[in-house]
Amino acid sequence: MVTRIVPWVSGAVYGIVLLAGVYSAVAGLGPANGVRLAGFVAGIGALFALDAVERRVARWPAAFLAARLVLFFAVAALDGSGLARALFVLVPFAAYLTFGRPAGLVLGGLCLAVLVGGFAVWVPGWYRDTESVSDVLMFATGLVLALAMADVAVRERRAASRVAELSAAAERNRLARDIHDSLGHHLTAVSIQLEKAAAFAGRDSGVAGQALADARRSVGYALEDVRTSVGTLRGGGRSLAAVLGELGVPLDVHGEEPDLGPATVTTLHRAAQEAVTNARRHGRADHVRVSVTFGAATRLVVTDNGRGFDPGAARSGYGLLGLRERAALVGGTVSVDSEPGAGTRVTVTVP
Structure with a gap:
């Protein structure tokens, strides 16, 4: 069973990155460029739209993950606050939910390697800079928390599915026992009453007629029980x-x-x-x-x-x-x- 990315998690991260980027531009904490800011906001909007389309289509998970990754790179390049790198925490999170634990762990390691590689190329001596080291450690912590959340979500949904299966099985067993007990009882009564009617047919017509009436009543009860059980089965949803x-x-x-x-x-x-x-x-x-x-x-x-x-x-x-x-x-x-x-x-x- 494919488990989709939890909507509120990605939406919350997108919203935080959007607020940080806009605040950085408005407060003059980063490069002041209206076109760049517009592209950044459009990229975040595209991420929201992509999630909405994925929930509606519910197919091609690999294609949606790749498209999301491309948008992450674009938004990170346009972001002046530097917080957009947090978006990449969602990559192993989504991969874990969609493709399983191995895919999530591998992509988590790759994301961390890309971040460290980027610092090595563009920030010489980054490992001696407190802020850069802190960024790497915080990103690694975010990866661990994201993978842990994904694991909890997968386990919870598996448990819910198992409970539903057990409940359905228990209900089927209950219905089977109810049908066996009630229908079996009524059919036994019908058999006894018919034998009684046959035995008294030539000796006492009143007793025979009453036995037939009792048999008809038992048949009516049996039909009522069957309709009740069928109605229960049809009630789902x-x-x-x-x-x-x-x-x-x-x-x-x-x-x-x-x-x-x-x-x-x-x-x-x-x-x-x-x-x-x-x-x-x-x-x-x-x-x-x-x-x-x-x-x-x-x-x-x-x-x-x-x-x-x-x-x-x-x-x-x-x-x-x-x-x-x-x-x-x-x-x-x-x-x-x-x-x-x-x-x-x-x-x-x-x-």
Whole structure:
């Protein structure tokens, strides 16, 4: 995976170099030349434009790195403050992010060698001049810090990618287990009821008819579970409010939805689906409401007026264990408030 240069880093360096160059010209600290200053400012503008184009095109990283290097030399030649050499710190930084550690280290060494070579040619005895030695040491320090930042950025993005992969795998496993448990249970019930209907067909038509009705009901539950699982899979890439709005129950949204990430959206969506399904199927509720509040943490609350239950006696068949396992994958918690005859309130909080 190619990792692009972090936009704010390059933009910050460009801005600092621009301010230093303009201040040097205005304050008379360097050669006063309007054409040279205009070229310097245009070069910095070209660097900003190049970064914007690279983010949009997202191809030919080597060509963009070469173009950036050419502009660095041009800006450094036009700069009267001498600070433009700091731009070259971005070369190994970008190379590290784009091509990997070896490329970043090699280009970092070359940049330092070019600086030292330039001093050797244009500043005789530079190694005895305090200011020149200080410039070289500061540039070397900047290279080390840039490479360290690039390494941290690469590791962070790899870790984020790994977490996303693990979350997706965990969700697939959860869905597979949910389908196996729920669909397998319903199909088993259908099989038993059909056998019962066949056994009583010639002896008691009422019992046989009731068995067939129970089998149809189990088939309906199975289809509902399949639709729920498919809906969860299709919810990726959409906002939480959008997917919750398709549950078919009243929805209250408080606050502005942040970028939750697909794993969190899937977790909260699936939790709401299970809570609503449980309220209707097991709780026999005729009124279910979903509320989501966005803030420092995202809180999802599903309330119903069903017959309630004893949370301490609930088992995995009611879905509470699955809810807690799924919420834990994204650092969330689940609380259930219910008692027989008093409805149920399920709260899922995700940081």
